Amino acid sequence: AQSVTQLGSHVSVSEGALVLLRCNYSSSVPPYLFWYVQYPNQGLQLLLKYTSAATLVKGINGFEAEFKKSETSFHLTKPSAHMSDAAEYFCAVSYTGTASKLTFGTGTRLQVTL
Amino acid sequence: GAVVSQHPSWVICKSGTSVKIECRSLDFQATTMFWYRQFPKQSLMLMATSNEGSKATYEQGVEKDKFLINHASLTLSTLTVTSAHPEDSSFYICSAREVSSSGANVLTFGAGSRLTVL
Numbered sequence: 001a002q003s004v005t006q007l008g009s010h011v012s013v014s015e016g017a018l019v020l021l022r023c024n025y026s027s028s029v030p031p032y033l034f035w036y037v038q039y040p041n042q043g044l045q046l047l048l049k050y051t052s053a054a055t056l057v058k059g060i061n062g063f064e065a066e067f068k069k070s071e072t073s074f075h076l077t078k079p080s081a082h083m084s085d086a087a088e089y090f091c092a093v094s095y096t097g098t099a100s101k102l103t104f105g106t107g108t109r110l111q112v113t114l
Numbered sequence: 115g116a117v118v119s120q121h122p123s124w125v126i127c128k129s130g131t132s133v134k135i136e137c138r139s140l141d142f143q144a145t146t147m148f149w150y151r152q153f154p155k156q157s158l159m160l161m162a163t164s165n166e167g168s169k170a171t172y173e174q175g176v177e178k179d180k181f182l183i184n185h186a187s188l189t190l191s192t193l194t195v196t197s198a199h200p201e202d203s204s205f206y207i208c209s210a211r212e213v214s215s216s217g218a219n220v221l222t223f224g225a226g227s228r229l230t231v232l
Binding site: 036043087090 | 156157158219223228
């Protein structure tokens with residue numbers, strides 16, 4: 001079954017520091033990969049998605065992710081964290097399309113400190 | 115951009131009663147909607163896929179008689195939690211698929227509905 005693994009349920013960075021949230025997928029077939037952000041008591045907002053067009057994907061709010069087939073990874077990064085980035089981040093995978101049912105990772109809570 | 119509205123955003127009900135949650139695509143038609151459930155501090159679990167004009171497809175382990183899904187129009191899907199119990203308390207999130215003019219599929223999530231069963 002398709003799955004994604006997010007390493008680290010909680011990540012804390014200082015404001016201005018690099019943000020790195022890890023996501024690995026399990027499959028021999030490249031899937032569609034997504035990163036979503038969720039603020040408290042809200043739904044999900046799409047940050048970016050990988051659809052095989054380019055391995056380095058740029059998203060909103062300065063986030064980007066690189067698809068590495070050899071490592072089966074799709075880690076999310078941002079050069080400089082901002083206080084407003086504090087939220088829950090979910091990696092998700094789909095093998096049936098970019099707007100199909102998704103399997104989500106367990107989530108990583110990002111804390112940004114002064 | 116595409117907007118998906120969920121109503122109510124939060125609801126409290128007594129054990130044994132039924133609760134209906136609506137998911138509406140406000141500015142596009144959605145032939146397919148997905149219903150997810152999220153327990154506190156956990157990930158989202160897909161409950162079912164709702165297709166307009168046909169029966170929903172439920173994921174393994176989800177009781178279809180407990181969680182009734184109706185997708186009667188291209189802009190509305192409803193989830194009814196029947197005979198709710200405290201263990202049904204959760205955050206329910208829907209997403210809707212839009213087929214854009216370019217033919218690309220876009221998925222938009224609602225803001226979620228928090229159900230608390232007393």
